Amino acid sequence: VVDGEQDDLQGVPTLEEIQRHPMDDLLRGERLPHIWCQGCGIGTAVSCFISALLRSGLDLDKVAVVSGIGCTGRVAGYIRLDSFHTTHGRAIPFATGLKLANPELKVVVFSGDGDLVAIGGNHFIHAARRNMDLTVICVNNFNYGMTGGQMGPTTPTKARTSTSRQGNLEHPFNVPYLAAAGGATYVARWTVLHARRLERSIHKALLKPGFTVVEAISPCPTLYGRWNRKAYGSDMFEYYRQKSVIRHNAQPWEVDIDLAGEIICGEFVDIERPTFQDMYQKLHPDVHPSEDLGLLQRPPTELDAGFEVARLPTLDTERDVTQVEVGSLQTSAVSEAKHTEIRLCGFGGQGIILAGLITGRAAALHDHLETTLTQSYGPESRGGACSAAVVISDGAILYPYVTRPNLIAAMYQEAYTTYHGQLAEGGLLLVDADLVHPDPDAGQCVVRIPATRIAEEELGRTQVANVVMLGAIAAMSDVISAEALRRSVLESVPKGTEELNAAAFDRGYEYARQQKSE
């Protein structure tokens, strides 16, 4: 800036302002990047929803978003509102409970076709029948994307999927017809190519009382598209462009989708009907429904007391995790325990389960300790959280599951969020430095290991990040000897990759030793 130019810059947005996206306030930036594939349409549907919500004037403190399971189910995790990622097919009953307990809330169910009209199909039609005051945004990509592209209840007849390779024999559900037959007060369908119309319909649905449904036809190029010669997002958009026609007020039973036919879009239902809450209030004008159901001001029960007792302790430290000095970590809780619990966690594809197997093998076969290994992973074929839990003891193990790990190695934010609260007092938490942002208020001792970065930039293979982390574990804890762990790595990895994995282990070990000694 030279003399006289400062004034000219007044009103010019700063770099930070330019870099901010108008929707940033409603997105949980710390959860990004998202897991959706290139060309997927779910992000467009989310964008339309946020835009409609901001325009609606609704009090954002009184908006709740509920999702089920699946690619679209991830929406709840990315939206910065009171949001709930529930179990498969149960988004609508969960949302119903929220609405009954707090009628002031605007409750939005944002989920996929498989979740809403297959596993949750009964909930969908009965919520419509009751005219429960909910807005449902159903992202329909014609298959189960998250679990590998299986045929679902909306897969068009003759369409190919991973479980209907010769073509689907079944007739698909027509989502608008299902909603309308149930009694929904507003029903619309758009493809995500019709982004502005989709946004307007969501806006209308948000402001209209009763069970309102917007179906967003959305591309899944990775799976549905690949099986049906539309492997790119652009192919799917071209298909929508060619096949979709707008026909407002079409009879819902006329808007079936078949493989070669039109995709009829528009507003199909817009009616008035008393909601469940309206009728309840009429019957009991002086009673808040949640009071009647005993949902408000519930007196404490023995269960609550039990919950308090069961709550995990937090460490007596106020250190900011970003400033923890590694050399001062109290790893004694790990090294002195005769019974040690280790949890390795991350997302599918990071080799977490293999890392658990390597750890267990090292302890059992080479250090001659008692060991158990349990694994958990979601139904997702990609991107889902997974965990390998290892119990190591010099005596008999009477209970094989990990409940209070002394050591957690988290290689993904969601896995960290899920498990870090379990860490035993004085325990050690290793995180991938680039993929996990630990909660500075958690009061836990955290060591940041750039495992993925080392694997990618120094060793040229992201796949060995798990072994880099195992090397770091060997350096930071003496529950298992480094020799045993290294030997176990070499015995467990695919033939021909031993050298690379040995280098990964050594680099992780060396990095952590260096951190510990500084």
Ligand code: SF4
């Ligand atoms: S699998 Fe399909 S629906 Fe799921 S994120 Fe990828 S493109 Fe989207």
